[in-house]
Amino acid sequence: MKRTDLVENIFRKGSxxxxxxxxxxxxxxxxxxxxxxxxxxxxxxxxxxxxxxxCIAYKPNLAFFESLGAEGIAALEETVKYIREKYPDQxxxxxxKRGDIGNTAQLYARTFFETMDFDAVTLAPYMGEDSVMPxxxxxxxxxxxxxxxxxPSAKDFETTIDTNxxxxxxxxxxxxxxxxxxxxxxxxxxxxxxxxxxxxRKVVPRHFLLVPGVGxxxxxxEDVARHGMIDECGLIVNxxxxxxYASSGPDFAEAAAKAAAALATQMKxxxxxx
Amino acid sequence: MKRTDLVENIFRKGSxxxxxxxxxxxxxxxxxxxxxxxxxxxxxxxxxxxxxxxCIAYKPNLAFFESLGAEGIAALEETVKYIREKYPDQxxxxxxKRGDIGNTAQLYARTFFETMDFDAVTLAPYMGEDSVMPxxxxxxxxxxxxxxxxxPSAKDFETTIDTNxxxxxxxxxxxxxxxxxxxxxxxxxxxxxxxxxxxxRKVVPRHFLLVPGVGxxxxxxEDVARHGMIDECGLIVNxxxxxxYASSGPDFAEAAAKAAAALATQMKxxxxxx
Numbered sequence: 001m002k003r004t005d006l007v008e009n010i011f012r013k014g015s016x017x018x019x020x021x022x023x024x025x026x027x028x029x030x031x032x033x034x035x036x037x038x039x040x041x042x043x044x045x046x047x048x049x050x051x052x053x054x055c056i057a058y059k060p061n062l063a064f065f066e067s068l069g070a071e072g073i074a075a076l077e078e079t080v081k082y083i084r085e086k087y088p089d090q091x092x093x094x095x096x097k098r099g100d101i102g103n104t105a106q107l108y109a110r111t112f113f114e115t116m117d118f119d120a121v122t123l124a125p126y127m128g129e130d131s132v133m134p135x136x137x138x139x140x141x142x143x144x145x146x147x148x149x150x151x152p153s154a155k156d157f158e159t160t161i162d163t164n165x166x167x168x169x170x171x172x173x174x175x176x177x178x179x180x181x182x183x184x185x186x187x188x189x190x191x192x193x194x195x196x197x198x199x200x201r202k203v204v205p206r207h208f209l210l211v212p213g214v215g216x217x218x219x220x221x222e223d224v225a226r227h228g229m230i231d232e233c234g235l236i237v238n239x240x241x242x243x244x245y246a247s248s249g250p251d252f253a254e255a256a257a258k259a260a261a262a263l264a265t266q267m268k269x270x271x272x273x274x
Numbered sequence: 275m276k277r278t279d280l281v282e283n284i285f286r287k288g289s290x291x292x293x294x295x296x297x298x299x300x301x302x303x304x305x306x307x308x309x310x311x312x313x314x315x316x317x318x319x320x321x322x323x324x325x326x327x328x329c330i331a332y333k334p335n336l337a338f339f340e341s342l343g344a345e346g347i348a349a350l351e352e353t354v355k356y357i358r359e360k361y362p363d364q365x366x367x368x369x370x371k372r373g374d375i376g377n378t379a380q381l382y383a384r385t386f387f388e389t390m391d392f393d394a395v396t397l398a399p400y401m402g403e404d405s406v407m408p409x410x411x412x413x414x415x416x417x418x419x420x421x422x423x424x425x426p427s428a429k430d431f432e433t434t435i436d437t438n439x440x441x442x443x444x445x446x447x448x449x450x451x452x453x454x455x456x457x458x459x460x461x462x463x464x465x466x467x468x469x470x471x472x473x474x475r476k477v478v479p480r481h482f483l484l485v486p487g488v489g490x491x492x493x494x495x496e497d498v499a500r501h502g503m504i505d506e507c508g509l510i511v512n513x514x515x516x517x518x519y520a521s522s523g524p525d526f527a528e529a530a531a532k533a534a535a536a537l538a539t540q541m542k543x544x545x546x547x548x
Binding site: 024061063064067068073077095098100103104105108110124126129130131149152155162163172175 | 296298335337341343348371373374375376378379381382384389390398399400403404405420425426427428429430431432434436442446
């Protein structure tokens, strides 16, 4: 998907919400029947149908599919196809956090951009430029690079200060923003780090940021918008558990719609800041 | 696998060789027939049968299987089963370079240690302790953490010096060596960084190191042994392309055996340094 289309979708729908698909087979409503992989697929389809009006992106989390083996991957492929065919204006993110070099990175790019038709993949930057370039070789596909995450141990390495006084996450953003551009690169910045968003905006004023951690992890949507929004929005805010597990009963899809709609209502208001 | 068994296997076989399984379907010998995933599985079995006498570990690289979708994952599952049943003394490493937190990390651990029966998985440390602990919760399973890799852009972040004068890779090793211990944690150190091995040994004198980059990438086996070997060996040296693509003709398995045997002969000699 092109950046212009993504921006257009956001303002047309009045939402910058991404629904995270983390279907843990141990948490699915009992009313959904079949093999584990079938249950995951049915659950995803119901969640997607219930929330598509309120969001502009979906983010399947690879771990939840891989844990079911080959059948889980088949369910992932079906999920991506389902979104692509029924809701072609949705931006689809593989939350895979891959990071490997050369030949291997090329194969991962082939996996997410050719074998499956994702728009974007999340990447870990530890190994440097070699691990990102093969993904940037695809037109209208996106690399979403981990910068400052929302977990407590982000402090172990991400915020380590180098001899120039620069925290590692900022060095990651500075260097990698030169490998690509705002039309093919985004950054992951946790919502619990909203105040750092202001500093990050000084380094990458145009790039989109993928922001997890609103809701379950305690981040504030309003703070994120106040510190991170730009004229073209520049934000995709993800919610996973707060939406897909809003109810564990037979009304899980309605409850997911309601949770997504509530966030979208807030977002419509916040988009006036753009 | 327990550390004592790994060490015993190394000295009994006189080898610390790991054969990397990177089966790129575009490079497989034409004499192998079937669907892409069937060809990958047949190739792997032939390589494994040809090399098992000369190595103590196999390292399937996840990207090469994932690029074939669900069938590729089925081929990976079959490959792991094949090794486990026919060569139970082999240490099996998932080269996955995963790195995610909490719930997601738990699901990845379940994938590699329960859904499939790997002994170890490679992990990217960017997100810190949260991304490693769920893997360390398994007995006799191993986390192999990226430290100093063999690719040119390792210099982008891995060697960035912090305000204490410590390069990032050393900070990774120092901190993470406290999360686990030498019986469940190893580090990836590229063979092209042989001289850094001496410094790394000061920080982790007992940990095993997984060393890729001998051969195709230009690292020297002798330098690696001289700077990194300890009394219990402490090294697993990987070769992928140099073995599995030693020939692209119908003699690929014999050629792989010969390449693995040549490395094992050198290793037998070098183990006298232990």
